[in-house]
Amino acid sequence: MELGSVLHFLENRSILVTGATGFLAKIFTEKILRAQPNVKKLYLLLRAADSKSAMLRFNTEVISKDLFRILKEKWGVNLNSLISEKVIIVPGDITCESLGVKDLNLLEEMFKEVDVVVNLAATTNFDERYDVALGINTFGAKHVLDFAKNCAKLKIPADMVVNAIVVAMVAHANQPNESIYHVGSSVSNPVEFTWLQDYGYQYFTKHPWINKDGKPVIVGKVTVLNTMASFRRYMAVRYLLPLKGLQIVNAACCQYFRGTYLDLYRKIKFVMRLIDLYGPYLFFKGVYDDLNTEKLRRSVRESSADADIFYFDPKIINWDDYFMDTHIPGVVKHVFK
Structure with missing residues (x-):
């Protein structure tokens, strides 16, 4: 596929983004505004009852985030003018007809x-004028890219996922698209689950987390169970047998330990229900074939002048550096509060 200039494609085009306050949508918005401020319009659909509440959500949940720091530094006092000119906040509800947009003039x-619809919401109900059955609507040159359903978000930095979304958007302009892109690292640059535990142990040993009492939290290595059978054996020996013993003692002591027994029983039963629910994911052994994504990467390398701006090859990632210097510090900064 011939891509040409990605930046040129984005220039003077209007894009509708659903799920605008979501994780990927925020990164997508920032990327477009930073890389191609000459985009015609960005219509950002937010779940809200009216324009006022939608704008409040946009200001508090999107533009105020640290993600937009570089954009703010680049544009300074002119950022508000850029947003006013390029960004249209659309209050609506993706589960409703016509995306729940009540303003008929805006609709x-x-x-x-709108030239392109990028669906980054979990659930979308497009009407006949936004038909996504084949990933393309009935407006001829305009097209819908349903990334929320057709793009797997696997172990890979989110900016690379967004770069892949933008490139796929350009690659499939004006043509039906039934391709599924697995944007991940499981084939090109795999990450073992046990590495995540090791990275966490190394990081918090070197940089202890201080709790609310001002004391460092001591971290240690834990046993990782690789199969459901090994987990059930562990639970039986470590918890179920002692619980059975407590049940016998409780009966012998005229229900003296009934409260303790019931509390432990409920907790163990709750854990087992969680494992039954998430077990297929925890012990999943498959890998995701990213052949389609590799073809997309090859195309952007060979035929686009903007390959460096929209880079998304996971083979370049040094996982030690990424987790120790970027991912875990980011989690500590933005999640541990």
């Missing part, structure tokens, strides 16, 4: 102006 404007 008609979107139908006339």
Whole structure:
């Protein structure tokens, strides 16, 4: 496939993004505004009852995030003007007809102006004018890319996922698209699950987390069970047998330990229910074939002048550096509060 310039494709095009306050959608918005400020319009669909509440969500949940720091530094006091000119906040609900947009004038404007619909929401109900059955709508040159359903978000930095989304958007312009892109590292640059535990242990040993009492949290290595059978054996020996013993003692002591027994029984039963639910994911042994994504990477390398701007090859990632210097520090900064 011939890509040409990705930046040129984005210039003077209007894009509708669903799920605009979501994780990937925020990164997508920042990337477009930073890499191609000459985009015509970005219509950002947010779940909200009216324009005022939608704008409040946009300001508090999107633009105020540290993600937009570089954009703010680049544009300074002119950032508000850029956003006012390029970004249209659309209050609506993706589960409703016509995306729940109540402003009929805005809805008609979107139908006339939107060139690309990028679905980054978990659930979307497009009507006949936004038909995503084949990943392309009935507007001829305009097209819908349903990334929420057709793109696997696996172990890979999110900016690479967004770069892949943008490139796929350009690659499949004006043509039906039934391709599924697994944007991940499981084939090209695999990450073992046990590495994550090792990275966490190394990081918090070197940089102890201080709890609310001002004391460092001591971390240790834990036993990782690789099969459901080994987990059930561990639970039986470590918890179920002692619980059975407590049940016998409780009966002999005229239900003296009944409260303790019931509390432990409920906790163990809860854990077992969680394992039954998540076991297929925890012990999943498959890998995701990223052949389609590799073809997309090859195309952007060979035929686009913007390959470096929209780079998404996981083979370049040094996982030691990524987890120790970027991922875990980011989790500590933005999640541990």
